[in-house]
Amino acid sequence: VNEGPSRANDQNDVAVRSAVIAVGDELLLGQTVDTNGAWLGARLAELGAPVTYRSVVGDVEDDIRGEVTRARLRTEVTFVCGGLGPTPDDRTREAVAAELGIGLVVDPLLLDALEQRFKSHGFDELPPDNASQAMMPVGGLVLPNDRGTAPGLVFLSDDAFVILLPGPPREMRWVFDRHVEPLLLERLGPRLVPPTHRLIRTTGIAESVLSERIQHTLPEDLGPVGIAFLPRLTGVDIRLTVRSGSTEAVQGWLDRVEEAIAPVVERYRYDSDHGDLVESLNRELRAGSLTVSTAESCTGGLVARRLTEYAGASDVFLGGVVAYSNQSKIDLLGVDSDLLVRDGAVSEPVVRAMALGACERFGSDASIAVTGVAGPGGGTKTKPVGTVWYAARHRGHTASRVRRFPGDRSAVRERSAQAALALLYDLVIGRGGDRSTTE
Numbered sequence: 001v002n003e004g005p006s007r008a009n010d011q012n013d014v015a016v017r018s019a020v021i022a023v024g025d026e027l028l029l030g031q032t033v034d035t036n037g038a039w040l041g042a043r044l045a046e047l048g049a050p051v052t053y054r055s056v057v058g059d060v061e062d063d064i065r066g067e068v069t070r071a072r073l074r075t076e077v078t079f080v081c082g083g084l085g086p087t088p089d090d091r092t093r094e095a096v097a098a099e100l101g102i103g104l105v106v107d108p109l110l111l112d113a114l115e116q117r118f119k120s121h122g123f124d125e126l127p128p129d130n131a132s133q134a135m136m137p138v139g140g141l142v143l144p145n146d147r148g149t150a151p152g153l154v155f156l157s158d159d160a161f162v163i164l165l166p167g168p169p170r171e172m173r174w175v176f177d178r179h180v181e182p183l184l185l186e187r188l189g190p191r192l193v194p195p196t197h198r199l200i201r202t203t204g205i206a207e208s209v210l211s212e213r214i215q216h217t218l219p220e221d222l223g224p225v226g227i228a229f230l231p232r233l234t235g236v237d238i239r240l241t242v243r244s245g246s247t248e249a250v251q252g253w254l255d256r257v258e259e260a261i262a263p264v265v266e267r268y269r270y271d272s273d274h275g276d277l278v279e280s281l282n283r284e285l286r287a288g289s290l291t292v293s294t295a296e297s298c299t300g301g302l303v304a305r306r307l308t309e310y311a312g313a314s315d316v317f318l319g320g321v322v323a324y325s326n327q328s329k330i331d332l333l334g335v336d337s338d339l340l341v342r343d344g345a346v347s348e349p350v351v352r353a354m355a356l357g358a359c360e361r362f363g364s365d366a367s368i369a370v371t372g373v374a375g376p377g378g379g380t381k382t383k384p385v386g387t388v389w390y391a392a393r394h395r396g397h398t399a400s401r402v403r404r405f406p407g408d409r410s411a412v413r414e415r416s417a418q419a420a421l422a423l424l425y426d427l428v429i430g431r432g433g434d435r436s437t438t439e
């Protein structure tokens, strides 16, 4: 248990730390992204053996050797991914064996399986290069790979626990799930402390503001709870983490911190499995037997796409219009041309007329409308790039807002869609506050 508030999501107090070394020239050249490293990072954290050291090296024996030693100084379990293929550029097996001073021997079972595999593919005999894939470390383990020819290998000694995994992601994941996880549980079981997380999703408040307000409301003693802020374009997730204790104690600590920050987050919070506000919005619309439609300009259909992301959208979503030109706003949504001339396409009267038009044209109970300057061109002194008017209509009332969103064109569009969805969500759940005053 930590002394005092633990405000960072700290990995330093865990019992078992892991390292992941990804091997491959293609990774260094940027031709392949190291997704294995990311995947292993997530899985090992869940298992309670988080990755605290990670690196990428080329197919160079000395580099692999150096990296293995560096990793072992910092961690207990080292994973080396890739470079187990049959070609001469795959050096991982030999490099690790040399560095650890552990010999390689032919495993008769592996050799047999390889020969069978090649016969079944119509070859008479095993190509000589492939024989290297039948080698295993002395005193170690073979982790069979049903999805490819290179098995995983475990180098084991009094002070070494180094696990080699094939590079192709679907093979690596299969070997990990099937063999590595049970092996870690068996060898390290009681020392693995899987973290318990609780995610609190927010949208409509900046990370810095949220973090500052939360620091003010937190109790002095958070016990073992760590807090992390995870910002995205669409909002900020607050992640509470506890790494030890009985289930009841853990839930108790999490409840206590969640209650403490509730007053800060209540206006911005939504609950969803995938972290998508639309899950919550669609759930509320469905519960109220409400239908929704959209009228979009600068978001070009993004709001409609978001609303249709999940199965069952047809229960609530009737349709949408992308009305990009002034004429289409007039023809398709019934926006008064006088408004467009007087106030311009990016204006409060126009966005409200768009929201009304959508409800009327589609016969929906609710609607969302967006019009703005996504950039990079098109900004003016009074309406600079990022200026966006959005509106939500619900049970005959329209709420409208203007924001000046930061970021490039894509970021402005993402943020606009999210803000507009959040406005309707606030109206539907009857949430008060500055974001949802109904006019």
Ligand code: AMP
Pocket (backbone or CB within 6 Å): 022, 023, 024, 026, 027, 032, 033, 034, 035, 036, 037, 081, 082, 083, 084, 085, 090, 166, 167, 168, 169
């Ligand atoms: P290798 O085991 O080095 O022969 O890798 C075979 C293939 O697996 C490579 O060509 C990559 O496409 C893929 N691969 C290897 N390492 C990684 C990695 N760290 N992340 C994602 N893909 C990888």
Ligand code: MG
Pocket (backbone or CB within 6 Å): 023, 024, 025, 059, 082, 083, 084, 085, 090, 167
């Ligand atoms: Mg390779």
